[in-house]
Structures are given as structure tokens and as C-alpha cells.
Amino acid sequence: MRLPRFDYLGPDTLDAALELLATHKEEAKILAGGTDLVVRMKKGLLKPKVLISLKALNELSYIKEDGKEIKIGARTPLADIIASDLIQTQANALAQACEKVxxxxxxxxxGTIGGNILQDNRCFHYNQSSFHRSGRQPCHKDGGKICYARDEADRCNSTCQSDGATALMALGAKLTLASKGSARTVNLEDFYTSDGIMPFAMESHELLKEITIPLTGAKSAYHRLAYRSAIDYPVVCAGVLLKPSDTKKEEIDDVRIVVGAMSRSPLFLAQASSSLKGKKLSDIDAFKTAADTAMNSASAFAVHNVGATLAYRCEMVAQMVFRALKEAAQAADR
Ligand SMILES: Cc1cc2nc3c(=O)[nH]c(=O)nc-3n(C[C@H](O)[C@H](O)[C@H](O)COP(=O)(O)OP(=O)(O)OC[C@H]3O[C@@H](n4cnc5c(N)ncnc54)[C@H](O)[C@@H]3O)c2cc1C
Ligand code: SF4
Incomplete structure (x- = not known):
């Protein structure tokens, strides 16, 4: 599998990169670590005319505490996040998620955290070589009108398998998107479209600059299931944020349950999350009920396109959520 031809541009400041993006727009792609992008290019899934590399932009590589927030530059390597004391103590779900990538x-x-969030959605009918795909009709994501994963689907249901995005959504993260002369901040939850072809609500002239995680004193945990512990993407994963009450320490004040690898984006499950408000940190039965509720809610979105059977993945949602809840509760109880 050969890379198609492209022009490589290596700006040395963020402003220069934004200028280039404004000029080349949809003809360009940002190159961070390239571990998702280059693989897709080799498979002929993408043929950008221009690659704008972030390699020289050290200004986008940092992890820092800023008031009541953690700020992470988009080009920060996953290894720095895994090793960070600040992330391990205040946003452990993210360290756990990056460790699994x-x-x-x-x-x-x-691999960078920005590239992890913005990696393309995947589907085993689509993420194949050009040769494999050439033997049959193209699906929606390949420019055709059918979907192999769900009969009669009018759109693409390819799946977001980002470990980092699932953990970050549980942590209530925001993204700062920069473009020439301006910037905007969006909640990660609001960053997704409902179409697997273009999963992100982001313009071609925008660049992900920073990720912000609020510091609330809550504890978090992340669990995932994959065929192998290395090299494989998750077939289901769960991130959980659990905040104990300020006044009654053994009581739960707030919970965020997010399930990943089940849909076009990670899923924040409001009903399962709110069912735990006011419950005790030691209430294992309540965790089991919330995990089952999460399974029922997430199952409505999933299609059979990431490897394991749909029925198995749905059942495993409850397991992943339950384990993450138990671990976050234990951390909060210390
Ligand atoms: C064998 C293998 C196994 C993998 N397993 C996992 C896994 O288990 N879990 C998982 O989550 N991922 C997995 N990945 C996917 C990928 O390697 C990681 O998600 C990695 O973190 C991507 O980061 P990157 O910097 O290499 O992204 P890149 O490939 O450089 O970029 C990915 C996408 O994001 C865009 N992009 C990157 N940074 C920016 C930015 N700052 N602004 C705008 N656009 C940007 C690029 O244009 C591209 O479209 C795997 C990949 C491989 C090859
Ligand atoms: S979900 Fe359907 S349209 Fe999307 S990539 Fe898979 S087969 Fe193609």
C-alpha cells in the first residue's frame, strides 16, 4: 500500500499553520502523529493534496493547571498524559484511557491527544484496502448509497473508537478550536454530528488547539474491552466521573457515565448518570442498576461494525460501566 502524492508543509508557529489552513481549507489535512491519518491515506480512504504538519509546534504541547482547570495542548503526546501526576490525580480516567491506546x-x-480525539470513525466494512473495497458496491462513506452495517440506513453509522474522547467526555472536557484571527470553545458533547462520514462539527479551516478539563474534586475511572491488550481498538469502553457530596462525604453528588465504541460519538448517558445522585458511595446495587440502564440506553445506538457481535458488545457495556463506577467510588472514598 503506497501513500498518494501530497505536498508537505511544516509551519513553525501556530499562526503560520492557521494561515496555511485558511489558504488550503478542505484540500489540506493536519498531520499530528500520523498514526490514524497515514494509515487511512495508505488504504486509499483519503487523498489530501496538502499535509500541514504540527511537528514543529511545541507551543501546542503542554499539560498545565490553570485556576480550576487543566489545560492540555492538542499536540501533547499520549505518553506525556500517561506520565503526568496532575492527570493521574485529577483526571485519572484520561491517563487510563491513553494507556490503553x-x-x-x-x-x-x-500518537497525540488531538489526533486521538479527531481520528476518523471506523467500520470493518470500510477500513479495508482499496483492493478489498473495489470488489463490491461503495457504501455511503465511500461515496455510494448503501450501508453494509445497517440495512436501509440513510447515513453512515461508523463508530467512534477513540479511548481519549470517551474519557474526556466523562470528565466534562471542552475543546478550543482556532482559525485565522479567531477561536471558539465547545463542549466535547456538542462537538459531534450525527453522520459517521463527517463525525465532527468542525470547519476545514479550524484546528484543535487545546483541551480543557474542569477541576471539581471528582474522581474518575475508565475501563475498556478489546480483543487484545495491545494494538486493538476498543469494542466497548466506559468512562465515569463521580463527585462525592461536599457535606456528606459518603454520598454521591454528581455522576457522568459515558460509553464509547458503541455509536458515531461517545454517548453521555443522562438517565443512568442521574440515577446515582444521592446514593451512597458503597451502594453496589445502585451501581448495578445504573450499569444496566446504561446498557439499555447505549444498545439503541449500536450497529454491528467493529468486530465483536452486537449482542456481546451490548452486554459488555454493563460490565465496563459497573467496573468504572466501582473504581471511581473506591477512589472517592479514600
Ligand atoms: C495499530 C493501531 C492501533 C490503534 N489503537 C487505538 C486504540 O486502541 N484506541 C484509540 O483511541 N486509537 C487507536 N489508534 C488510532 C491512533 O493511533 C490514535 O488515536 C492516536 O492518538 C492518533 O493520534 P495522531 O497524533 O497520530 O493522529 P493523526 O493521525 O496525526 O491525526 C488523526 C486525525 O486528526 C486530525 N488532527 C490531528 N490533530 C489535529 C489538530 N490539532 N487539529 C485538527 N485536526 C487534527 C488529522 O488531520 C487526522 O484526520 C490506533 C492506531 C493504530 C495504527
Ligand atoms: S456504517 Fe455503513 S456507510 Fe458507514 S462505513 Fe460502515 S458500511 Fe459504510
Whole structure:
């Protein structure tokens, strides 16, 4: 599999990168670590004319505490996040999620958190070589009118398998998107479209600059299921944020349950989350009920397109949510 031809541009400041994006717009793609982008290009799924590399932009690589927030530059390597004391103590679900991504080589030498959030949605009918795909009619994502994953589907249901995005949504993260002369901030929850072809509500001239995580004193945990512990994407995953009450320490004040690898975006499950408000940190039965509610809610979205059977993935939602809840509650009780 060969890379198609492209022009490589290596700006050395953020402003220069934004200028280039404003000029080339949809003809350009941002190159961070390249571990998602280059694979897609090799498979002929994408043929950008221009790659704008973030390699020289050290100004986008940082993790810092700023008042009641953690700020992470979009080009920060996954390895820095895994090793960060601040992330481990205040946003542990993210450290746990990044630790699960791909393999150690990918986390240390290439993969960035921005690229992790913005990696394309996946589907086993689509993420194949050009040769494999050439033997049959194209699906929606390949420019056709059918979907192999769901009969009669009028749109693409490819799945977001980002570990980082699932953990970050549980943590209530926001994204700062920069473009030439301006910037805007969006809640991660509001950043997704409902179409797997263009999963992100982002313009072609915008660049992900920063990720912000609020510091609330809550504890978090992340669990995932994959065929192998390395190299494989999650077939289901769950991130949980659990905040104990300020006045009654053993009582739960707020919970966010997010399930990933089940839909076009990570799913914040409001009903399962709110069912735990006011419950005790030690209330295992309430955790089991919330996990079952999460399973029922998430199952409505999933299609059979990421490897394991749909029935198995749905059942495993409850397991992943339950484990994450138990772990976050134990951390909050210390
Ligand atoms: C074998 C293998 C296993 C993997 N396993 C996992 C896994 O288990 N879990 C998981 O979550 N991922 C997995 N990945 C996907 C990917 O490697 C990681 O998500 C990685 O963090 C992507 O980061 P990157 O910097 O390499 O992204 P890139 O490939 O550089 O970029 C990915 C996408 O984001 C865009 N982009 C990147 N940064 C920006 C920015 N700042 N602004 C605007 N657009 C941007 C790029 O244009 C591209 O479209 C795997 C990949 C491989 C090859
Ligand atoms: S979900 Fe359907 S349209 Fe989307 S990539 Fe898979 S087969 Fe194609």
C-alpha cells in the first residue's frame, strides 16, 4: 500500500499553520502523529493534496493547571498524559484511557491527544484496502448509497473508537478550536454530528488547539474491552466521573457515565448518570442498576461494525460501566 502524492508543509508557529489552513481549507489535512491519518491515506480512504504538519509546534504541547482547570495542548503526546501526576490525580480516567491506546510505541513516539480525539470513525466494512473495497458496491462513506452495517440506513453509522474522547467526555472536557484571527470553545458533547462520514462539527479551516478539563474534586475511572491488550481498538469502553457530596462525604453528588465504541460519538448517558445522585458511595446495587440502564440506553445506538457481535458488545457495556463506577467510588472514598 503506497501513500498518494501530497505536498508537505511544516509551519513553525501556530499562526503560520492557521494561515496555511485558511489558504488550503478542505484540500489540506493536519498531520499530528500520523498514526490514524497515514494509515487511512495508505488504504486509499483519503487523498489530501496538502499535509500541514504540527511537528514543529511545541507551543501546542503542554499539560498545565490553570485556576480550576487543566489545560492540555492538542499536540501533547499520549505518553506525556500517561506520565503526568496532575492527570493521574485529577483526571485519572484520561491517563487510563491513553494507556490503553494502541501500543506503547504508538503512545510514546507518535500518537497525540488531538489526533486521538479527531481520528476518523471506523467500520470493518470500510477500513479495508482499496483492493478489498473495489470488489463490491461503495457504501455511503465511500461515496455510494448503501450501508453494509445497517440495512436501509440513510447515513453512515461508523463508530467512534477513540479511548481519549470517551474519557474526556466523562470528565466534562471542552475543546478550543482556532482559525485565522479567531477561536471558539465547545463542549466535547456538542462537538459531534450525527453522520459517521463527517463525525465532527468542525470547519476545514479550524484546528484543535487545546483541551480543557474542569477541576471539581471528582474522581474518575475508565475501563475498556478489546480483543487484545495491545494494538486493538476498543469494542466497548466506559468512562465515569463521580463527585462525592461536599457535606456528606459518603454520598454521591454528581455522576457522568459515558460509553464509547458503541455509536458515531461517545454517548453521555443522562438517565443512568442521574440515577446515582444521592446514593451512597458503597451502594453496589445502585451501581448495578445504573450499569444496566446504561446498557439499555447505549444498545439503541449500536450497529454491528467493529468486530465483536452486537449482542456481546451490548452486554459488555454493563460490565465496563459497573467496573468504572466501582473504581471511581473506591477512589472517592479514600
Ligand atoms: C495499530 C493501531 C492501533 C490503534 N489503537 C487505538 C486504540 O486502541 N484506541 C484509540 O483511541 N486509537 C487507536 N489508534 C488510532 C491512533 O493511533 C490514535 O488515536 C492516536 O492518538 C492518533 O493520534 P495522531 O497524533 O497520530 O493522529 P493523526 O493521525 O496525526 O491525526 C488523526 C486525525 O486528526 C486530525 N488532527 C490531528 N490533530 C489535529 C489538530 N490539532 N487539529 C485538527 N485536526 C487534527 C488529522 O488531520 C487526522 O484526520 C490506533 C492506531 C493504530 C495504527
Ligand atoms: S456504517 Fe455503513 S456507510 Fe458507514 S462505513 Fe460502515 S458500511 Fe459504510
Amino acid at each position: 494502541g501500543a506503547i510505541t504508538l503512545q510514546h513516539y507518535r
